[in-house]
Amino acid sequence: MSNTVDVVIIGAGPAGIQAAIHAVRKKCDVLLLGRMERSALFSAHVENYACVEGVKTGEELLVAGMDQVKRFGARTMEDDVLKVHQDEKGFRLELESGVTVQSRTIIFANGTARKKLKVPGEKEFFGRGVSYCVDCDANFYRNATVAVVGNASAAIDGAMTLTGYASKVYLIARELVASQELIRKLEESSVEIVAGTWVDEIKGGDGVEELLLENGETLNLDGVFVELGAKGAMELALELGIQLDLDTMSHIDTNKKTETNVAGVFAAGDITGHPYQMAKAVGEGCVAGMEAANFAKKQKRNEDG
Numbered sequence: 001m002s003n004t005v006d007v008v009i010i011g012a013g014p015a016g017i018q019a020a021i022h023a024v025r026k027k028c029d030v031l032l033l034g035r036m037e038r039s040a041l042f043s044a045h046v047e048n049y050a051c052v053e054g055v056k057t058g059e060e061l062l063v064a065g066m067d068q069v070k071r072f073g074a075r076t077m078e079d080d081v082l083k084v085h086q087d088e089k090g091f092r093l094e095l096e097s098g099v100t101v102q103s104r105t106i107i108f109a110n111g112t113a114r115k116k117l118k119v120p121g122e123k124e125f126f127g128r129g130v131s132y133c134v135d136c137d138a139n140f141y142r143n144a145t146v147a148v149v150g151n152a153s154a155a156i157d158g159a160m161t162l163t164g165y166a167s168k169v170y171l172i173a174r175e176l177v178a179s180q181e182l183i184r185k186l187e188e189s190s191v192e193i194v195a196g197t198w199v200d201e202i203k204g205g206d207g208v209e210e211l212l213l214e215n216g217e218t219l220n221l222d223g224v225f226v227e228l229g230a231k232g233a234m235e236l237a238l239e240l241g242i243q244l245d246l247d248t249m250s251h252i253d254t255n256k257k258t259e260t261n262v263a264g265v266f267a268a269g270d271i272t273g274h275p276y277q278m279a280k281a282v283g284e285g286c287v288a289g290m291e292a293a294n295f296a297k298k299q300k301r302n303e304d305g
Helices: 014-024 058-072 134-141 153-162 180-188 233-240 278-304
Strands: 004-010 030-033 075-077 081-087 090-095 100-108 145-149 168-173 192-195 199-204 208-213 218-220 223-226 265-267
Touching: 004 014, 004 278, 014 030, 014 058, 014 100, 014 278, 058 075, 081 233, 100 233, 100 278, 134 153, 134 223, 134 233, 145 153, 153 168, 153 180, 153 223, 168 208, 208 223, 265 278
Parallel strands: 004 030, 004 100, 030 075, 100 265, 145 168, 145 223, 168 192
Antiparallel strands: 081 090, 090 100, 199 208, 208 218
8 A cells, every 4th residue: 555645534433434435536545544433423323314214323324434435445544643743745644553654634533532541539630640641741740650541552652652751651551452563662662561450549649649450559650641542633633733622622623614724634523523413523524525635636736736
C-alpha cells in the first residue's frame, strides 16, 4: 500500500464511514483508520433513523457501512494514530504499527467519549493527580513518580512520552493489546510494566499519593494518567493547534463545511458537539468527505502546476 493518500479519516463510526464513502466516490485515495467496535454506535440499538425500518443493532449498521467503504474503493486499517504532524505536504501520521502515512487532508471522526476507570478516588482526585491526557499534563510531573493505566496504544505511547518528564513511570495493564512494534519499543524503554492486574483505588491527601492494585500491591506516586483505548481527538487536535469550542473545550470547533481553523483539517460526528445522534454524524460525515476531497483535489492541482 502506498503511504501517501488524499484523505485520512480517523474513526470508523458512522461519521467516518460516511465521510469515506463520499470522499472515495469523488475519486480520491482514501484511508479510513480505526476499529468500528470502539464506536459509541457499536453496542447501541437504532430505531429512529430515517428510511431504516425496525430496530437495528449498531454493529450490523457499522458492518454494512464498512462493507460499502471497501466496495467503493477506500482502504481501511485497524490501526491507532499516535502522532500527527503538519508539514509542507500536508499531514504526517504515525501509527501504532510503525507505519507513517502522508495525507493532504485529515477528517477527525473519532468521537468524544473519555473512558474512566470508575474506581474510588478517581473523581475526587481529578485535577489533583488524576489526568486523562498525557500530552496536556506531562509537563506538570517533571521528576515525579507517575503511573499510566491502560492496555492499548494510548497508554503505551503515553507511558513512553512520560519517561522524558517523570523520574519513574509505571504502566498498569491487564494485558497489552497493541502492535508488536509498539510493544517492542515499550519493552526497550525505562517504563516499568505492571501486568496482569488493574487499579482498585486511588488514595491521597491534597493530591494523589497511592495507587492500590487488585493484586494487593501499593504504588507510592504523584500522579495517575488514565489512557484507555486509542488517543482521542482532543490530544491529536492539540498537536495541530486546532481550535476547540470555547463553551465546552471538549469539542472541535467547525463551520458549516466541517472545516476547522487549520486548513485541510475537518471534523464530523460527536467530536463537534451535541446532539450525539447517528443522523447528525452521518450528515456531517457526508459534508466532511466531500469538502476534504475537494480540498485534496485542489492541493493536487497546485502541486502539478
